[in-house]
Amino acid sequence: DIQMTQSPSSLSASVGDRVTITCQASQDIRKYLNWYQQKPGKAPKLLIYDASNLETGVPSRFSGSGSGTDFTFTISSLQPEDIATYSCQQYENRPLTFGGGTKVEIK
Amino acid sequence: QVQLVESGGGVVQPGRSLRLSCAASGFTFSSYDIHWVRQAPGKGLEWVSVISHDGSKKYSADSVKGRFTISRDNSKNTLYLQMNSLRDEDTAVYYCAKEQRYYGSGTFDFWGQGTLVTVSS
Numbered sequence: 452d453i454q455m456t457q458s459p460s461s462l463s464a465s466v467g468d469r470v471t472i473t474c475q476a477s478q479d480i481r482k483y484l485n486w487y488q489q490k491p492g493k494a495p496k497l498l499i500y501d502a503s504n505l506e507t508g509v510p511s512r513f514s515g516s517g518s519g520t521d522f523t524f525t526i527s528s529l530q531p532e533d534i535a536t537y538s539c540q541q542y543e544n545r546p547l548t549f550g551g552g553t554k555v556e557i558k
Numbered sequence: 559q560v561q562l563v564e565s566g567g568g569v570v571q572p573g574r575s576l577r578l579s580c581a582a583s584g585f586t587f588s589s590y591d592i593h594w595v596r597q598a599p600g601k602g603l604e605w606v607s608v609i610s611h612d613g614s615k616k617y618s619a620d621s622v623k624g625r626f627t628i629s630r631d632n633s634k635n636t637l638y639l640q641m642n643s644l645r646d647e648d649t650a651v652y653y654c655a656k657e658q659r660y661y662g663s664g665t666f667d668f669w670g671q672g673t674l675v676t677v678s679s
Contacts, residue, residue, distance in 0.1 A: 494671055534567065546619045
């Protein structure tokens with residue numbers, strides 16, 4: 452199985468800050484990586500697919516980059532409504548696997 | 559609009575069975591692969607199983623293989639998860655999730671609200 456290592460596991464930042472989360476795959480997954488946002492008590496929401504493509508309707512302050520084994524997710528200017536847990540997910544191989552999640556809080 | 563509504567969760571004793579359902583609307587159900595993904599309390603997301611658009615192909619995680627069976631009824635726009643021999647570690651919120659693309663890729667663009675399964679004696 453492909454292991455997805457996400458860091459940090461949590462972070463605290465101020466409104467307007469640039470926030471960066473990394474995800475490392477245990478083997479080459481090419482561009483086959485997604486990012487999801489999950490607010491407490493809610494289902495996950497797709498933000499980024501194919502490593503860098505913004506899902507329809509998602510604000511442009513969210514972005515993703517990377518390929519191979521190393522990926523980055525960025526919120527260019529943190530907003531109060533961005534408080535959530537963010538998770539990466541690979542789909543190069545089954546079983547599909549997720550990172551452990553990054554909980555983003557407001558400082 | 560796309561809607562996925564799970565049902566069937568509840569409290570069940572270890573070793574017993576439960577069947578979850580996921581009612582879909584707002585899209586051509588028979589054209590898309592559909593997945594089950596679960597999340598144990600306070601934990602991350604875990605992919606469980608997928609079924610192809612026509613029901614001909616099914617894949618499951620090793621953790622549930624031989625115990626859980628995914629199925630679908632395209633005439634009813636409904637997905638199922640038959641869960642047998644339940645264990646404590648199966649306690650989780652179970653989500654159904656729709657594939658983003660017709661040909662299936664492993665990208666989930668719509669999720670249900672989830673249904674909680676608690677395995678406890």
